[in-house]
Structures are given as structure tokens and as C-alpha cells.
Amino acid sequence: MENLKDAIVWAEIPVLNFERAKAFYSSILNCELYEQMMGSLRMGFFPMDPESKGVGGAIVQGHGYTPSALGTKVYLNGGKDLTKVLNRIEPANGKIIQPKTKITDEIGYFAIFEDTEGNHVCVHSPD
Template sequence: MKVSVKHVKKEKPLNLKHYINWFEIPAYNFERAVSFYNQIYNIAMEVTELNGYSMAFFPAKGGIGGAVVTGEGCTPNTTGPLLYLNGGKDLSVVLNRIEEAGGIVIMNKTLINDAVGHFALFMDTEGNRLALHSKN
């Protein structure tokens, strides 16, 4: 099967450093989800209410930010885009906390290649399928 991809060259292409600038992880049980991410990352997320949504923010020091969110239309799922969370220097540290925090490890730490690093897949307490990535 041949796929045709149209390239638009009339305008200057966007020169983006990152193609992701914000992410939200949906939750059915907000408190349980916040506790899960606090535990696996050893953090204390800041929680707020905004227009009928509960949000807990991942602490981001000038990088890409995100939040655990619950409210209308926030439905956890195992299909759709796969979000790779930062596993730090070695994702094993975070991965080893997944099951104790109530999640499920789907795929253990796996080498992609030496240049790219490693990844692992897990399911959080809300049923979201996510990944971890690290160079080591």
C-alpha cells in the first residue's frame, strides 16, 4: 500500500524546540491518582480547582508541564497516544515504585538502542497506559 503525504512549502516551517508543551493525565479517582504519582516520583503535587476540574500539577522547573486532571470529559484509557514520562537518569527508580503505588508494569525496562536509551510501559491506578524513558 502506497501512502501519499502532502508537504506544504509555501510558508516558513515552524521551528519548535518541543512538540509537546503541556500534558494532562485523566483520573476517575483524583485522590488515588495524585497519591500514585506523588509516590512514584517522590513529589508533592500542587492541587487546585479550576472551572469544575480538579488539577494536580507536576512540578516543572522551566520544562514541559502537566497535570493529573478529573472532571467532565476526563476519561482514562489504554488506547490513543502514548505519553512518555521522564524517568530521570535511570527509569528503574520510578519503575520500581509503580506496583507498590498501585499501578501495573506492562513492559519492564527495555533498551531501544544506546543512543536513545531505555523505555518501560505501565498502567496507572486509573487505567491509563503510559511509558517511562531514560538514557540509562
């Protein structure tokens, strides 16, 4: 990984019901997802500061995008304490698969949830 700042630069979460998924992620992350068509794909972009050149991502509906509990896991930013995000998952019709779990003092905490589309997604925070 010579000369690479970040190994991951983008993530896409497949969805079948775009409106339901957009409402879910907007609710649990307490943010608006910017929606745009990219060719035949309907995309809802997670907030990202373009100045920081950080990792971004989107929910995506279209051919070849099938939700699954199997495969690659995406870790969303849970803010300072992911408990706030976790408290909004079940009211938004998601399911907590693994509760807040300490990784190490230095790395922080993670949890896994199932979204409204059947994807298993992770969330991380330092506290």
C-alpha cells in the same frame, strides 16, 4: 515545524479517583503534585522548572476526562535511571505492562505501566 522549539508543550492524564491517582503519581515519581481547581477541573500538576520552559503536565479529573489504556501515550521523565520509578509502581498499586526496554544507546530506555486509573503511561530515561 518551522520555528518551534518543542512540538509538545503540555500533557494531561485523565483520572476518575483524584486522591488515589495523586497518591500513585506522588509515590512513583517521589514528588508532590500541586493541586488546583481550574474552572470545573481538578488538576494535580507535575513538578516543572518554569525557568527551563520545559514540558509540563497534570492529572485531571472532570467532565470529558476518561482514563483509557488506548490512545495517546505520555512519556514521563524517569530521571537518570527509570528502574527507581519502576520499583515503586507495583507497591503503589500500578502494573508494569512493558519492563525497562532499551531503545538505542543514544536515546536510552523506556517502559510502560498502567496507573491506578487504567491509563497506560510510559516512562523514559537515558540509563
